Amino acid sequence: MSHSEEAATLKHVDQIISPEWMIPVSSKGKRNVKALTGLSIAINHNKIVAIEPTPRLFKHYTTDSHTELPNQALLPGFVNCHTHAAMSLFKGLSDDLPLMMWLENHIWPAERKWVDDAFCEDGVTLAIAEMLLSGTTCFNDMYFQPNMTAKVAQKLGVRATIGMLMFDFPSAWGSGWEDYLKKGLSLRDDYKHSELLTFAFAPHAPYTVSDEPLSKIATLSNELSLPVHMHVHETAHEIKESLSQHGKRPLKRLQELELVNPNLIAVHVTQLHRNEIETIASHGVSVVHCPQSNMKLASGISPVQDLLTAEINVALGTDGNASNNDLNMFSEMKTASLLSKVYTGSAQACSAADILYSATMGGAKALGMEKLCGSIEVGKAADLTAIDLNTIQAQPLYDPVSQIVYTAGREQVSHVWVNGRLQVENGHLCRLDNSQLISMAKNWRDKIQHSKANA
Amino acid sequence: MSHSEEAATLKHVDQIISPEWMIPVSSKGKRNVKALTGLSIAINHNKIVAIEPTPRLFKHYTTDSHTELPNQALLPGFVNCHTHAAMSLFKGLSDDLPLMMWLENHIWPAERKWVDDAFCEDGVTLAIAEMLLSGTTCFNDMYFQPNMTAKVAQKLGVRATIGMLMFDFPSAWGSGWEDYLKKGLSLRDDYKHSELLTFAFAPHAPYTVSDEPLSKIATLSNELSLPVHMHVHETAHEIKESLSQHGKRPLKRLQELELVNPNLIAVHVTQLHRNEIETIASHGVSVVHCPQSNMKLASGISPVQDLLTAEINVALGTDGNASNNDLNMFSEMKTASLLSKVYTGSAQACSAADILYSATMGGAKALGMEKLCGSIEVGKAADLTAIDLNTIQAQPLYDPVSQIVYTAGREQVSHVWVNGRLQVENGHLCRLDNSQLISMAKNWRDKIQHSKANA
Numbered sequence: 001m002s003h004s005e006e007a008a009t010l011k012h013v014d015q016i017i018s019p020e021w022m023i024p025v026s027s028k029g030k031r032n033v034k035a036l037t038g039l040s041i042a043i044n045h046n047k048i049v050a051i052e053p054t055p056r057l058f059k060h061y062t063t064d065s066h067t068e069l070p071n072q073a074l075l076p077g078f079v080n081c082h083t084h085a086a087m088s089l090f091k092g093l094s095d096d097l098p099l100m101m102w103l104e105n106h107i108w109p110a111e112r113k114w115v116d117d118a119f120c121e122d123g124v125t126l127a128i129a130e131m132l133l134s135g136t137t138c139f140n141d142m143y144f145q146p147n148m149t150a151k152v153a154q155k156l157g158v159r160a161t162i163g164m165l166m167f168d169f170p171s172a173w174g175s176g177w178e179d180y181l182k183k184g185l186s187l188r189d190d191y192k193h194s195e196l197l198t199f200a201f202a203p204h205a206p207y208t209v210s211d212e213p214l215s216k217i218a219t220l221s222n223e224l225s226l227p228v229h230m231h232v233h234e235t236a237h238e239i240k241e242s243l244s245q246h247g248k249r250p251l252k253r254l255q256e257l258e259l260v261n262p263n264l265i266a267v268h269v270t271q272l273h274r275n276e277i278e279t280i281a282s283h284g285v286s287v288v289h290c291p292q293s294n295m296k297l298a299s300g301i302s303p304v305q306d307l308l309t310a311e312i313n314v315a316l317g318t319d320g321n322a323s324n325n326d327l328n329m330f331s332e333m334k335t336a337s338l339l340s341k342v343y344t345g346s347a348q349a350c351s352a353a354d355i356l357y358s359a360t361m362g363g364a365k366a367l368g369m370e371k372l373c374g375s376i377e378v379g380k381a382a383d384l385t386a387i388d389l390n391t392i393q394a395q396p397l398y399d400p401v402s403q404i405v406y407t408a409g410r411e412q413v414s415h416v417w418v419n420g421r422l423q424v425e426n427g428h429l430c431r432l433d434n435s436q437l438i439s440m441a442k443n444w445r446d447k448i449q450h451s452k453a454n455a
Numbered sequence: 456m457s458h459s460e461e462a463a464t465l466k467h468v469d470q471i472i473s474p475e476w477m478i479p480v481s482s483k484g485k486r487n488v489k490a491l492t493g494l495s496i497a498i499n500h501n502k503i504v505a506i507e508p509t510p511r512l513f514k515h516y517t518t519d520s521h522t523e524l525p526n527q528a529l530l531p532g533f534v535n536c537h538t539h540a541a542m543s544l545f546k547g548l549s550d551d552l553p554l555m556m557w558l559e560n561h562i563w564p565a566e567r568k569w570v571d572d573a574f575c576e577d578g579v580t581l582a583i584a585e586m587l588l589s590g591t592t593c594f595n596d597m598y599f600q601p602n603m604t605a606k607v608a609q610k611l612g613v614r615a616t617i618g619m620l621m622f623d624f625p626s627a628w629g630s631g632w633e634d635y636l637k638k639g640l641s642l643r644d645d646y647k648h649s650e651l652l653t654f655a656f657a658p659h660a661p662y663t664v665s666d667e668p669l670s671k672i673a674t675l676s677n678e679l680s681l682p683v684h685m686h687v688h689e690t691a692h693e694i695k696e697s698l699s700q701h702g703k704r705p706l707k708r709l710q711e712l713e714l715v716n717p718n719l720i721a722v723h724v725t726q727l728h729r730n731e732i733e734t735i736a737s738h739g740v741s742v743v744h745c746p747q748s749n750m751k752l753a754s755g756i757s758p759v760q761d762l763l764t765a766e767i768n769v770a771l772g773t774d775g776n777a778s779n780n781d782l783n784m785f786s787e788m789k790t791a792s793l794l795s796k797v798y799t800g801s802a803q804a805c806s807a808a809d810i811l812y813s814a815t816m817g818g819a820k821a822l823g824m825e826k827l828c829g830s831i832e833v834g835k836a837a838d839l840t841a842i843d844l845n846t847i848q849a850q851p852l853y854d855p856v857s858q859i860v861y862t863a864g865r866e867q868v869s870h871v872w873v874n875g876r877l878q879v880e881n882g883h884l885c886r887l888d889n890s891q892l893i894s895m896a897k898n899w900r901d902k903i904q905h906s907k908a909n910a
Contacts, residue, residue: 091850092857096806129847295793296861298802325861326848331786338750338790339797347753351551392584392889393781393865395546395896398904402547406751406780410848411866434847441850449853 013044015065019074024376033353035400043382046420071390073400077137077383078329079363081288082267082317084143086123091321120145124152134410135385137418142202144173163202177213205231206250218258234268235299270300281310286366291336293319304340305349315362352405386415468499470520474529479831488808490855498837501875526845528855532592532838533784534818536743537722537772539598541578546776575600579607589865590840592873597657599628618657632668660686661705673713689723690754725755736765741821746791748774759795760804770817807860841870
């Protein structure tokens with residue numbers, strides 16, 4: 001075969017990326033989290049079409065866009081599996097307060113005063129900027145005005161699961177549970193052709209949604225195969241209240257309402273009896289661990305190593321910016337691993353590989369996206385994060401997986417692609433203007449702080 | 456008075472710094488940690504000579520070097536009160552292992568094989584680069600070859616307390632306790648005119664140093680007014696061993712050896728009875744909290760809020776890079792505060808102000824440097840760190856103290872001065888070459904990893 005014949009067999013693709021290391025995080029199980037070298041990845045029509053040793057890949061593929069990342073590890077983008085994105089505008093508004101004082105005297109009044117479409121549009125934009133800059137390509141949100149969360153995520157090209165929020169009580173988003181349900185399903189319909197957005201039922205918590213709407217959600221989530229995103233067993237107080245009101249623990253009540261099944265994404269879960277771990281495991285529930293929020297609000301510690309041992313799917317989330325106070329999956333991974341070690345008394349608990357799996361594939365599985373994202377595999381969407389390991393802080397580099405979990409920071413994120421589209425390049429946002437974002441946040445700060453001072 | 460007469464009364468100083476915010480951290484007590492605006496600071500001969508509202512300061516002082524920091528908060532540099540700096544070359548060498556397997560199969564063999572003057576010189580250089588880039592201006596070190604720690608810190612112009620290391624057993628640094636003592640004191644003598652270096656006795660731990668040398672150190676530290684830097688009650692195992700060998704808990708033994716006094720810097724202290732907290736408080740001992748290391752090695756949790764309530768001086772340390780795996784005081788502050796909250800069940804525990812005080816003045820006090828550094832006050836050395844709060848991540852900014860502890864990262868450090876000398880400018884090291892440091896670390900990595908693979 002002549003040289004020209006050989007060239008003619010080359011398939012043209014949108015882009016090829018050649019990183020120094022690749023950590024594909026196979027969907028085949030958590031033990032398969034390691035750094036490989038010498039690989040390149042071909043992307044076409046937003047999908048990964050080939051992962052091969054670089055010379056072999058270039059024998060089969062050609063492109064006009066070849067990105068070489070000689071100092072970087074390429075990972076699946078982080079999946080932040082529990083956020084209240086718009087709350088970014090309340091970041092640091094009040095700290096170091098007991099949960100109920102924080103909620104009743106600060107967060108709830110601020111929400112009643114400020115939360116509307118304009119607030120949520122700006123808050124979600126700021127949150128997405130922060131998440132992209134720290135390597136997150138997909139987030140699972142629950143907050144008021146999900147219409148704005150959907151609008152901004154779609155506009156900016158970020159993957160998200162939009163929570164169809166529900167409470168018993170009215171808010172800026174709905175007048176009661178039937179109204180919330182109607183608006184949520186209608187919003188889902190608006191985006192039925194979106195490649196980026198999926199939807200989940202998001203009844204806030206067992207103590208804010210009563211049996212009838214929860215039962216309705218159980219039926220609908222089963223019929224529509226949609227996840228149910230819910231705060232569950234966040235605090236001991238929640239358990240106590242449920243025992244007094246319902247005569248049973250919240251998980252038991254959810255089980256009787258037929259919500260305890262693989263659609264359930266149970267967030268926080270700091271309070272668990274042994275038999276409840278078995279229930280969660282046998283019913284295929286996913287748990288979202290939010291260690292920094294649980295620590296900051298003194299909610300408790302989720303027994304993550306026990307969950308992993310029971311083969312429960314564990315995802316990782318930052319929670320909202322008001323209780324963290326960042327949306328940084330790097331520090332969340334490190335905290336999750338360290339907290340698990342000291343909590344169990346075993347330095348082996350929740351290894352770097354375990355938690356990197358949770359921060360990527362664990363989230364994708366919880367959201368029912370295990371065939372779409374969460375790992376770098378042929379056929380999946382190109383949701384990718386490149387981390388620069390050629391910094392002073394990352395030296396010496398014995399093991400990229402360990403270094404990413406225990407040492408790396410958000411500032412080492414150099415490139416981010418969502419669905420094949422470049423969102424961060426050399427540490428800078430491609431589609432958002434930094435100074436405009438900062439001005440916008442300052443305007444909100446001035447208004448909110450001024451109003452608080454005069455309250 | 457004519458204009459020229461007025462100008463003649465202006466005092467010329469080496470430099471003036473005008474930040475947007477200043478968080479002076481008064482030495483007068485932890486409640487005084489807040490962000491002030493509109494102030495400038497005049498520095499002459501390495502000392503802070505004035506802190507005044509900017510227009511007033513410029514009525515009295517003039518300079519050829521005026522640094523304006525319009526987006527930054529200026530803080531006293533962090534005091535990292537427990538490090539093994541040279542161990543930076545073992546960062547990430549082995550993780551997720553039980554303490555004894557980690558020590559016996561990985562760290563101790565690596566130390567026996569690699570630790571010498573050349574290793575320590577390079578390791579300390581890398582550690583100082585990392586510490587400066589993350590805003591630390593003073594560190595309290597304990598490791599082999601303190602001669603090299605002293606040499607590098609002095610050469611690079613960083614403040615440090617050098618540990619006069621002691622074990623019962625021999626090492627690359629000494630043949631036995633008398634030899635360690637002699638070498639330590641002789642090293643101290645070599646640097647008696649240093650403005651930057653101070654010395655502390657550094658008996659490694661109660662379980663590695665026997666009564667006779669400890670007693671000797673008690674006498675000498677009293678005579679020379681030198682601190683005693685020691686791992687104390689790091690793990691439950693240590694207590695158990697001491698009970699079996701000495702019939703008493705380590706702190707009790709140290710008390711009988713007359714080491715429990717204001718010179719003692721007790722590191723870790725995860726195991727404490729109520730009466731031991733009282734002993735520590737009434738004897739003026741300082742405690743160094745190293746939350747990330749204690750978590751990563753599953754050592755336990757120091758009851759920091761109880762220590763603060765008992766008015767004990769609490770400092771903060773990262774421990775060595777092999778068990779953290781960074782020397783980043785930002786994440787250490789956040790972890791310390793969050794861990795204390797979840798441990799006590801109170802979201803009010805260990806506030807942002809409390810922990811920022813520990814990370815600066817708490818460290819200075821522990822090291823007997825409370826009149827020298829740890830706060831921005833007239834008469835103190837100009838050890839300063841400027842943190843850029845005009846980033847996406849730091850928005851919206853309601854309270855700089857909260858934002859620095861809960862949200863900021865090392866990458867926001869823009870400027871660092873030690874003893875009046877600029878060490879970091881716009882996030883770049885002024886006196887060290889980044890690529891040379893990275894090459895050096897890679898060479899060590901290649902040697903150490905290759906040898907490990909062939910072991």
